[in-house]
Amino acid sequence: MKKIVCPLLIILAFGFSAFIVLTNWKVKEPYEVKFSSGKIHGEFKGLKASIKFDKDHPEQAAISASIDPSTIATGFFLKNSHVKDALDVEKYPVISFSSTEVGKSSDGYYARGKLSLKGVTRPVTIHFTFDDKGSQGIFKGTFNIAPKDFNITHKGTPDELTILLTVPVSN
Numbered sequence: 001m002k003k004i005v006c007p008l009l010i011i012l013a014f015g016f017s018a019f020i021v022l023t024n025w026k027v028k029e030p031y032e033v034k035f036s037s038g039k040i041h042g043e044f045k046g047l048k049a050s051i052k053f054d055k056d057h058p059e060q061a062a063i064s065a066s067i068d069p070s071t072i073a074t075g076f077f078l079k080n081s082h083v084k085d086a087l088d089v090e091k092y093p094v095i096s097f098s099s100t101e102v103g104k105s106s107d108g109y110y111a112r113g114k115l116s117l118k119g120v121t122r123p124v125t126i127h128f129t130f131d132d133k134g135s136q137g138i139f140k141g142t143f144n145i146a147p148k149d150f151n152i153t154h155k156g157t158p159d160e161l162t163i164l165l166t167v168p169v170s171n
Contacts, residue, residue, distance in 0.1 A: 022052040022053060022054045022057070022060055022061065022062075023052070023053060023054055023171045024050075024051070024052055024171060025051040025052075025053060025137065025139075025169035025170070025171055026051075026169060026170055026171065027047055027048075027049050027051075027167055027168075027169055028136075028168040028169060028170050029168075030168075031047055031165075031166060031167045031168060032164065032165065032166040032167075033045075033047055033067060033163070033164075033165055034163070034164040034165075035161050035162065035163050035164070036161070036162050036164070037158035037159075037160055037161045037162060038158050039156075039158075040074065040079070040083075040156075040158060040161075041074065041075075042072055042073050042074035042075065042079075042080075042083070043072075043073055044067045044068070044069065044071050044072055044073075044095075045067075045068070045071040045073070046067055046068030046070075046071045047065060047066075047067050047167070048065065048066050048067070049063070049064065049065035049066075049167070050062070050063070050064045050065075051063050051065075051139070051169060053102070053130070055109075055130055055132055058102045058103050058104055058109050059101075059102060059103055060102075061099065061102035061111070062099060062102075063097070063098075063099040063102065063111050063113070064096070064097065064098045064099065065096065065097050066094050066095065066096040066097075067094070067095045067096075068093065068094065068095075069084070069087045069089045069092070069093070069094070069095050070084060070089040070093065072084060072087075072089075082154065082156070083154075085154065086147075086152050086153075086154030086157060087117075087118055087152065088118055091119070092117070092118045092119055094116075095115075095116065095117045096115070096116045097113055097114070097115050097116075097124070097126075098113050098114050099111045099112065099113040100112055100113045100114065101113070105127060107127070107129070108127065108128055108129035108130070109127075109128050109129070109130060110125055110126065110127050110128070111125070111126045111128065111141075112124075112125045113126070115145065117145075117150040117152075118150050118151055118152060119151070120149070120150045120151055122145075122149055122150065124143050124145065125143060126141045126142070126143045126165070127141060127142055127143065128140060128141030128142075128165070129141070135170060135171050136168070136169065136170045136171075137168070137169050137170075138166065138167065138168045138169070139165065139166075139167040139169065140165065140166050140167075141164075141165040141167075142162060142163065142164050142165070143162075143163050144160055144161065144162050144163070145160070145161050145163065146159060146160055146161075147159075147160075147161060
């Protein structure tokens with residue numbers, strides 16, 4: 001009897017772990033995709049995302065997102081125009097991120113992936129938290145980029161930008 005029960009328990013344990021169900025989260029308004037550095041700050045609209053995430057099994061997660069760079073708002077029309085030129089929004093109408101790895105960190109989670117901006121794709125790591133409220137939640141994250149790494153060399157472009165994300169979701 002012991003010989004049958006032990007393999008059966010192992011099969012059941014592996015069988016149940018194979019059925020981890022990731023939640024498909026949908027972005028809700030009002031979300032924030034902000035950027036800042038020295039004299040320049042602002043935000044983007046037009047966020048679209050596919051977020052499959054379970055806080056207990058982040059290693060199974062898949063996150064992809066895109067944003068329309070022409071939606072930039074710096075609070076100053078002329079600055080908006082300069083940033084749109086620097087990003088060449090006519091030629092590159094989408095900024096996108098796709099995760100390659102998601103995991104737990106000491107203060108929340110991280111998503112490593114590829115950020116595509118102005119025709120250049122570079123690795124980035126987004127550090128984030130997730131406030132789970134049952135069928136709703138909020139992702140909050142930050143990461144930094146060097147604009148010159150994405151061929152953004154317009155006069156007045158800062159050496160580094162901090163990107164701040166606040167994304168309420170529901171399932």
